[in-house]
Amino acid sequence: MSRTSREVRLAHPPAGLPTAQDFTVVETAVPEPGPGELLVRNLGFQVFGAAVTTALGQDVAHFPGLHPGGVPFGPAVGEVVAGGGGFAPGDLVSHGAGWREFAVLPADRCAPLGDALPDPLLHLSHGWTGYAALTRIAPVRPGDAVFVSNAAGAIGSLAGRIARLLGAGRVVGSVGSPAKARRLVDELGYDAAVLRGEPLGEQLAAAAPDGLDVVVDLVGGEQLRAAVEAARPHARIALTGALTAQYATAGPRMRAPVDLDLAQLILKSVRVTGFRADDHPDALPEWNERFASWLRNGEIDFPHTRISGIDRAPRALEDLLAGRHVGAVLVEP
Ligand SMILES: NC(=O)c1ccc[n+]([C@@H]2O[C@H](COP(=O)([O-])OP(=O)(O)OC[C@H]3O[C@@H](n4cnc5c(N)ncnc54)[C@H](OP(=O)(O)O)[C@@H]3O)[C@@H](O)[C@H]2O)c1
Known part of the structure; x- marks a missing residue:
């Protein structure tokens, strides 16, 4: 037929x-x-x-x-x-x-x-990308302060709740508008939001006064630079996406250069790791099981x-x- x-x-x-x-x-x-x-x-x-x-x-x-x-x-x-x-x-x-x-x-x-x-x-x-980042690449420990850039996107909208369920103490995300910032806190389980396009250093200092232990970076550029500045000793940063390049209106979409202060990374023993979730296939069935159980218990949506x-x-x-x-x-x- x-x-x-x-x-x-x-x-x-x-x-x-x-x-x-x-x-x-x-x-x-x-x-x-x-x-x-x-x-x-x-x-x-x-x-x-x-x-x-x-x-x-x-x-x-x-x-x-x-x-x-x-x-x-x-x-x-x-x-x-x-x-x-x-x-x-x-x-x-x-x-x-x-x-x-x-x-x-x-x-x-x-x-x-x-x-x-x-x-x-x-x-x-796509929650499993956030799950892989927060368990394999930049594992969350009880009480950690976690920052997710692009927190209201497909990955970020789940990553905040995942971080919390894995034991994070404070969860901060970045978004592009005040309306989304409110939704981040009211609906998506974040404690605080920072706005992209506005100076991030002061915003992060106010949102996470003791600094960051874990970063899931989906954006790069200024957001990653500010996260490195705010990192606490032994912080873990999962380089997950590069939206500064991928969602740029012009220019090569797979080149995402950024100025990072290497002295900060070295002196604070910060671990920065690029990764693809597909390289961690064991995380997928584990995520499916945990996602199902968190959904059943009403701990995530x-x-x-x-x-x-x-x-x-x-x-x-x-x-x-x-x-x-x-x-x-x-x-x-
Ligand atoms: N490493 C891996 O294994 C893996 C797997 C899957 C995806 N990824 C990567 O993860 C990243 C995020 O993907 P996603 O699907 O979660 O994102 P998404 O849902 O497509 O994000 C959409 C949001 O991006 C924000 N945005 C728009 N233009 C932007 C710009 N110029 N700069 C920064 N943000 C902008 C807007 O939010 P606001 O209005 O809040 O700004 C928009 O609502 C991508 O880089 C993707 O390639 C990685």
Whole structure:
């Protein structure tokens, strides 16, 4: 039976940060899955803005370049419709071929969802990146003061609660507006917020007067520089993202230089570690189990927006990049 699928394609190179007008939604014939392939009906995908902007026009490690006519990379969950490779129709899987209704892809690029989490879309939370940072890279110890930059984004909106559940004493996050600063404290479990775009040294000194023990940095630039200044002896810093470059309106999106005071790092024995969550696969099942248990106990929730209909996905990306969302942005195609 011939089947069609709608998918989001880049229409032309964006002039600056991508907007909805830079994409088009196209109907296409779905091929039969070949040997070792699966046909998957996507139930949802994450609008992973940083993956889209970073890949624009260039191949970057782990993300194929996004050129006109191409479909962006996007974490997705779906239901197997046909194919083999150890999967059966009805199985739920995660994979990277979002931004489309149906995906045909090699079975070895799909992972079974397992039954730890009650809703397949919870697998799109990206909380596990924050969990890996706060357990493997910059482990939280009881009473620690933790700083998360970009605290109302997909990762940051969960990282504050995760830090607290792991024993943090004080949790501070950065955001782009006073309205989001209020939501950080009222809804997302942070003790205090600092505003990007305003001098950070004084704000951090007021928000965490005894200094920082743990930093999950998703931004780089001035925020990382200020975090190093505020670090206490033996602080741990997990370099997790570089939004200063990835969400810049111009310039290379995978170069994120920053001036750091090495004397401070050395004299305070600060550990600074770049990392990819994918290099810590053991953290994922552990996160799923803990996320499920924290959800059951009402100790955490999943801040996100669900958007119905693939036609609305390009606009969802534009809104995400403009800072109009809190938490993860998911599309149910
Ligand atoms: N290391 C890993 O394994 C790993 C895995 C996944 C993702 N990441 C990285 O994690 C980072 C965060 O991803 P995410 O999905 O959590 O973020 P996100 O949800 O896409 O963040 C969206 C927020 O970014 C802020 N923003 C917009 N423009 C900005 C700019 N020019 N500078 C700084 N912030 C800006 C806005 O918040 P405000 O309005 O509050 O400013 C916006 O709401 C990315 O760098 C991504 O590549 C790393």
